[in-house]
Amino acid sequence: MNEQTALRVDVVETAAPAIQTEYRSGVHAKRQDDDGGWGLVLIGFDGPPRTVSLMDGAVIGSAARDARIEGHGVAPEHARISVRSDGCYIEDMDTHDGTWVNGVRARRIGVMHGDVVRLGNQLAVFVERHLALYDGAPSRLGPLVYGAKQRKDWIDPVMKLVQSGSSVCIEGAPGVGKRTLARLAAAVREGLGETLVLDGSADSKPAIPPGARPMTWLAIDADRLPRPQQLEIAHSVGRSSGVSIIATTGQPLDRAAGDGRVAPWFASLFSGKRITIPTLEMRREDVPLIARDIAERHGITLDRFTPQLLEALVRAGWPGGVPQLEAAIVAAAEAAPDGPLSVAPIAGSLARGPRIKPNLPPATDPSLARARLEDALARANGSVASAARALGMSRQAIYREADRLGLDIARRRVPRG
Secondary structure, three states: OOEEOOOOOOOOOOOOOOEEOOOOOOOOOOOOOOOOOOEEEEEOOOOOOEEEEOOOOOEEEOOOOOEEOOOOOOOOOOEEEEEEOOEEEEEEOOOOOOEEEOOEEEOEEEEOOOOEEEEOOEEEEEEOOOHHHHOOOOEEEOOEEEOHHHHHHHHHHHHHHHHOOOOEEEEEOOOOOHHHHHHHHHHOOHHHOOEEEEEOOOOOOOOOOOOOOOOEEEEEOHHHOOHHHHHHHHHHHHHOOOOEEEEEEOOOHHHHHHOOOOOHHHHHHHOOOEEEEOOHHHOHHHHHHHHHHHHHHOOOOHHHEOHHHHHHHHHOOOOOHHHHHHHHHHHHHHHOOOOOEOOHHHHHHOOOOOOOOOOOOOOOOHHHHHHHHHHHHHHOOOOHHHHHHHHOOOHHHHHHHHHHHOOOOOOOOOOOO
């Protein structure tokens, strides 16, 4: 059912006049991850995403022993990684082509999860945790194209729930693929009986045929369905064995219930069965894969993509999801029917929102968290209270974090005067 595809992707280069010397990250570890590793996910049209593990003090370059990255413009020793209590920093080692973070050329700059890093012509996405999950061949399911981490995060969980006969609610912003995934999931149950589709976004109110007894309810935009229809679906699941619901919502289900868009008893059918599809801004490593697929469908050769355009596509916010990305690529191709595609014709659609933390629990890989905590304690001369203030944590949280990371911090009693 999953069709593995060897998708190729191209390295990029973007010019930017500004130079920034330092930017503080401020992301701090709170708990341990199951999947270790932090570093860079290399992306481009020349191969599938590839991971490069980093550590405090690592040197990145084409001849570096710590983190070897090859590509046009990558110096033998290109950049150095350092970890401080307030975040992770990347420092350019006086290279000709420079080190860039989110389009800003930097001598030394902080990096956060999801930032777009360029060394020479090599594009990468910085990730603070779960680096190992990004490693693997990209895949295709119907029209959906996605990398290894996305398959593990939402494709596989949705399909496993449906195959087990459970109901599932697929949440996500516009254009992320939730409708497509819901229909593909419903197709898995075709042999079990009738599937009835109700689309809450339809111009006219969707009607339930009298006496309908489907085995699968496909509720598109369920948070826009009238309450009576939500009630009918819930009753159908309750009175018949083997009936399941595959629903989509344009917002988190609990928020929809709080706003009164979804009845509480309808929302309760999806307890522990909610899957969220992230926006393209939260899965930048997939943008070249999707761009390649769009180009192939529209007959646009990859050699027409300028490095500046591809980096701009990766860095953009894409609030409209894949359809907005596709429209931008097509518009760029129409503006230059024969020549290379440039950024100028579509610059208005490439805006990126404010630099924000990802919609994930505030956790980092243990090795990165340990380096940050050690740095904070060293700068505080061993004072737990001072380190706690620098990290924005309580003293108790510092002790718990030290225990989790295997750091020996002596608990000192302060004598009362």
